[in-house]
Amino acid sequence: MTKSITSPVSVRGPADHDVRDQIVAAATEHFSHYGYEKTTVSDLAKAIGFSKAYIYKFFQSKQAIGEVICAHCLNQIETEIRTAVEDAERAPEKLRRMFSVGVQASLRLFFRDRKLYEIASSAAGGRWHAVLVYEERIQGMITDILQEGRRTGDFERKTPVDEATMAIYLVMRPYLDPLLLQHNFDYADAAPAQLSSLVLRSLSP
Template sequence: MTEQKLPAATRGPSDHTLRDQIVNAAMEYFSHYGFEKTTVSDLARSVGFSKAYIYKFFSSKQEIGEVICASCLTQITQRLNAALEEAPSATEKMQCLFQTLTVAGSELFFRERRLFDIAAAASRDRWSSAERYEAWLRETTVAILREGREAGEFERKTPLDETAAAVYLVLRPYADPVQLQAALDTAKEDASRLAALVLRSLAP
């Protein structure tokens, strides 16, 4: 649903402020009751709006969740990009991809427990924010592999798309909050071991 503007004569907070207010209320409700149990009616009551008024800004509860999820995933991609820029070689970039992805996801989704339900729903139900994030990770994996091949760090006999798909299969459990949760206690060490295994398989 297209966002509707408030009438020009209306005094008070802007549309942007109202949207933020709704999103913040959603975060609070999700933190206490979980994403699945929270309704749009709950959110409306928490901010003193009617349910219909919230639908002026968001077409569904999922759309509110998408805003929150996209913001969280952007934090992870920014952190990964910053770390990858500092890695001087493709080998170190591959190590960094596994390690930083695991640490960033663990800190964001499990220190901020209110975000876990949203991230899990996004992954399970294939929200657009989750699909964009997955596409970005795949593209980043391909870019690292291509850089390593051009530098002579990685083998070049296997088709690039096959190699990238295989590496992503190993990486994916650390990008998926549900799978990451299942091995959270040892995730950092496990990711390091798997990165080392992947790098040995990529050796020329």
């Protein structure tokens, strides 16, 4: 409680963002050690050295903190995919890279480096806002690649773009969604190439 008196919370401005970032960083660390589900805001407060009330000044709930962590994580995956896609010259190669880099980045962020699996699966299972935004952006990326490939003549133009986008998204989804990806480790190396080839055959003009 003393924190809320000496804190910069009454001065609205950049300082608030600093405190929010500090809470998010500490929570990320804590969640990846002890798990998201088991941790309460009280545990978090103790670990960070803030009062529970002070944390609630910045975040309405544990999920609100989780949402920020989840959004960071999904943004990072999205950035890696975008970078890989931009590096490719033509639409078919863009689609291949989107799939392979998406799977690699998801495996690394959800399961290996950051151990954010539990928070990512809560987010995916609960259809958090960050997840919906991410899914929409992934679908948008597929549409962009499809339209580019149609312009350059690499892809067929008969199938409605939204139908083709959704079907390709459904092919990728089991390797991007952490709830599905956890049961696909045995396939995660080979499947992206095999499925990209199938998808590209489906797009041949």
